[in-house]
Amino acid sequence: MDLKQDAFPAPRSGEEKSGRLLDVKDLHVEFHTRDGVVKAVNGVNYSVDAGETLAVLGESGSGKSVTAQAIMGILDMPPGKIPQGEILYRGQDMLKMSGEERRKIRGRKIAMIFQDALSSLNPVLSVGYQLGEMFRVHEGLSRKEAKTKAIELMEKVKIPAAKERVNDYPHQFSGGMRQR
Ligand SMILES: Nc1ncnc2c1ncn2[C@@H]1O[C@H](COP(=O)(O)OP(=O)(O)OP(=O)(O)O)[C@@H](O)[C@H]1O
Ligand SMILES: [Mg+2]
Incomplete structure (x- = not known):
């Protein structure tokens, strides 16, 4: 999935309620299966500011859900693998955090509504x-x-x-x- 961003500007007020929340930088996700390597996400970049809504559109199988799973830290690893990229929550790379640190963010700060409810x-x-x-x-x-x-x-x-x-x-x- 490749992505160009054209989002709505965020309203700004107060510390917690303003500024950059999420930066996804050059994210790559692949799945190593018996039949070979599926390159599901190939260098996605996007960012979300507080109060901003970002809609990601793309054809079926283009990697929207896999990107969201990577951000949430709920990718099945293996077979999933993140060979390249950064996922910054308020400037901190979640891919480099401990499981404990990530759990504090997941649920409280970042949540996901699943496609198949x-x-x-x-x-x-x-x-x-x-x-x-x-x-x-x-x-x-x-x-x-x-x-x-x-x-x-x-x-x-x-x-x-x-x-x-x-x-x-x-x-x-x-x-x-x-x-x-
Ligand atoms: N656990 C997995 N193992 C192997 N391949 C996977 C796995 N999960 C996803 N994929 C593959 O990754 C690619 C991206 O899938 P993803 O679910 O992100 O698509 P999507 O953009 O959300 O599509 P849709 O609009 O249909 O929901 C697909 O080719 C899919 O088959
Ligand atoms: Mg999906």
């Missing part, structure tokens, strides 16, 4: 429990507090009757609701 949600846990997980794990909230937060999040993305639907399981949601 049904298979990325656990079918035996309620939607509310799974949404609440990040508050329990990252912010140490109780189950009850986390559930309240989950309802707030669902209301934010306009899920009707969020208070009741928080107890639903993923298969009871529509495709669009799952992605939201």
